[in-house]
Each structure stands twice: as structure tokens, then as C-alpha cells.
Amino acid sequence: MAGASDxxxxxxxxxxxxxxxxxxxxxxxxxxxxxxxRLVLSNRAFAxxxxxxxxGVGHQDLQRALMTSGDLVADREGTAEGREYRRDGRxxxxxxxxxxxxxxxxxxxxxxxxxxxQAAQRARDDTNRxxxxxxxxxxLAINEAGLIGFANPAAEEIF
Numbered sequence: 001m002a003g004a005s006d007x008x009x010x011x012x013x014x015x016x017x018x019x020x021x022x023x024x025x026x027x028x029x030x031x032x033x034x035x036x037x038r039l040v041l042s043n044r045a046f047a048x049x050x051x052x053x054x055x056g057v058g059h060q061d062l063q064r065a066l067m068t069s070g071d072l073v074a075d076r077e078g079t080a081e082g083r084e085y086r087r088d089g090r091x092x093x094x095x096x097x098x099x100x101x102x103x104x105x106x107x108x109x110x111x112x113x114x115x116x117x118q119a120a121q122r123a124r125d126d127t128n129r130x131x132x133x134x135x136x137x138x139x140l141a142i143n144e145a146g147l148i149g150f151a152n153p154a155a156e157e158i159f
Contacts, residue, residue: 035102
């Protein structure tokens, strides 16, 4: 079967081997399910995240195995769509795409550090807001047009 995946140069099937090699080199987990939602191909990174991943395993079976393993934090408040929070503290971002043939390709990225950085930034912002809101002195922020863009409660009392 010739096509774009064969790169139209080199030995037959060489493009597929290069594609598999490229997917294996990614730090993200990658998995391909067929139109019957059976696992066809996954890289090592995916297999490390989902130990039940084996060719032929159903997509729903893989999800059930993860739920019953106890590795998934199911009761986390504010869980964003497309994210998994693991008991070991990791946060994974999942992106799923349907193929033209009805299959599914998914990419799983460990975004733990980004999540931690964002949480730390929110905590700093909350602290700064609390300091500004409880200051006895009036604090104003004036924009380029000379208009007041922000005033803390003390400034509102003064003016």
C-alpha cells in the first residue's frame, strides 16, 4: 500500500518504520486505536503511563483498568476536561483526534510542572491582592490614557 506514510522514496514500508521510530522518540505518550476502538499501536511513553496497554485492548477497557488500579484521582475538584490527575501527583493532558477511517489517535503529555508553576503563580497573585486590598494607604493604577484602571479599597475611601 503506497501512500504518504511510505514517503514515496526508499524501500517499501520505510516510511512506516520512520514514523514508528519518530513516535517512539517522543516523550509524550502516543496511542492509536482502530475504528473498533481496539489498540493498534502505542509508544513506550504511553505504555509506562497505562500498563494495561496492549495491542487489541479496547479503549474503554484501558480506561476501566486505570480507574480500578487506584492510580487516578477521580474526586479532584475543578478537573479540566482532557486532564488526568494521578495519585503520584502527576497531571496529564490528553488530546484525542478521530482519524478519517474512524480510529482514534491520542497524545498524552505530562504537564505536572506547568500545573505546579500556575498554582504557585496563583498563590503569589492571591497574596499580592490580599496585601493591596488590606493596605491602609490608597493605591491607584493609572493607564496610558490617564484614567484610573485600578483602585484599592483605601483609595476608594479617600476619593
